[in-house]
Amino acid sequence: MTANKLNKIIRRKANGFALLIVLAAIAIMMLVYVIQMDTLFRPAPSHRPVEMQRQPWAHENLLIPAEKTVKKPKAPKPLLTEPFEIAGDALRSGEPRGQVKVAFDTGGRIEATWQCQYASDGKTHQFSAQTAGNVNTKLTYEDANGADKTRLFFFSKGDYVHVTQTPETGTTRETGTAYVLGWLRPDRTAEGFVTITTDQKWSAEFAFQAVPPK
Numbered sequence: 001m002t003a004n005k006l007n008k009i010i011r012r013k014a015n016g017f018a019l020l021i022v023l024a025a026i027a028i029m030m031l032v033y034v035i036q037m038d039t040l041f042r043p044a045p046s047h048r049p050v051e052m053q054r055q056p057w058a059h060e061n062l063l064i065p066a067e068k069t070v071k072k073p074k075a076p077k078p079l080l081t082e083p084f085e086i087a088g089d090a091l092r093s094g095e096p097r098g099q100v101k102v103a104f105d106t107g108g109r110i111e112a113t114w115q116c117q118y119a120s121d122g123k124t125h126q127f128s129a130q131t132a133g134n135v136n137t138k139l140t141y142e143d144a145n146g147a148d149k150t151r152l153f154f155f156s157k158g159d160y161v162h163v164t165q166t167p168e169t170g171t172t173r174e175t176g177t178a179y180v181l182g183w184l185r186p187d188r189t190a191e192g193f194v195t196i197t198t199d200q201k202w203s204a205e206f207a208f209q210a211v212p213p214k
Contacts, residue, residue: 154184
C-alpha cells in the first residue's frame with residue numbers, strides 16, 4: 001500500500017469519526033431542547049383543595065412538628081391575632097354528612113373535629129374524627145379565575161372511628177386516618193374537605209363550608 005492510499009484511508013476514517021461526533025452533539029442538543037420544552041409547557045401543580053383532598057397523605061410534609069414554629073400569615077391573608085373557631089356542614093354527593101369544626105390559635109396551629117350520623121339502606125352510620133395540624137403560608141389558592149393570595153391554607157391529620165349498626169349483624173367498628181384541609185378567607189369563612197382512609201388505597205371525601213359562629 002502506498003503512502004497516498006494510506007493517507008486517504010486515514011482521512012476517511014477521521015472524517016467519519018468527526019461526523020459521528022457532530023451527529024451525537026445534535027442528538028444531545030435535541031434531547032435537551034425536548035426536556036426544556038416539556039418543562040416549560042407542563043401545567044403548574046395546583047394546590048386547590050379539590051385536588052389535594054384525593055390523596056392528602058401525599059402532602060403530610062406540610063405538617064409542622066410540635067417543636068418547630070409555624071410561620072404566621074401576613075396581609076392580605078387572614079391574620080391570626082386571636083384564637084377563633086369556625087364550623088359548617090359537610091356533604092358527600094350532595095347528601096348531608098355531619099358537621100366540621102376547625103379551631104385556629106395565634107401560633108398557626110389548628111385542631112379540627114368531624115361528627116356525622118346518618119341512616120342508609122337499613123344501616124345506621126356514626127363517624128367521629130379529631131385531627132391536629134397547622135396553617136401554611138407558602139401555598140397559593142388557584143381556580144379557574146386564577147390565583148387568590150388572600151386565602152390561607154390549613155392542613156391536619158388524626159384518627160377517625162366509624163360505627164355501623166344493623167339489625168342483622170349488630171355493631172361493627174372501623175378505624176382509620178382522617179385529614180381535614182382547606183382554605184381560610186380573611187372574613188374567617190372557609191371551604192375544605194374531610195378525607196378518611198384505612199389503607200391509602202381506599203378513601204372517602206366530604207366537602208364542607210365553614211363560617212364563624214353567630
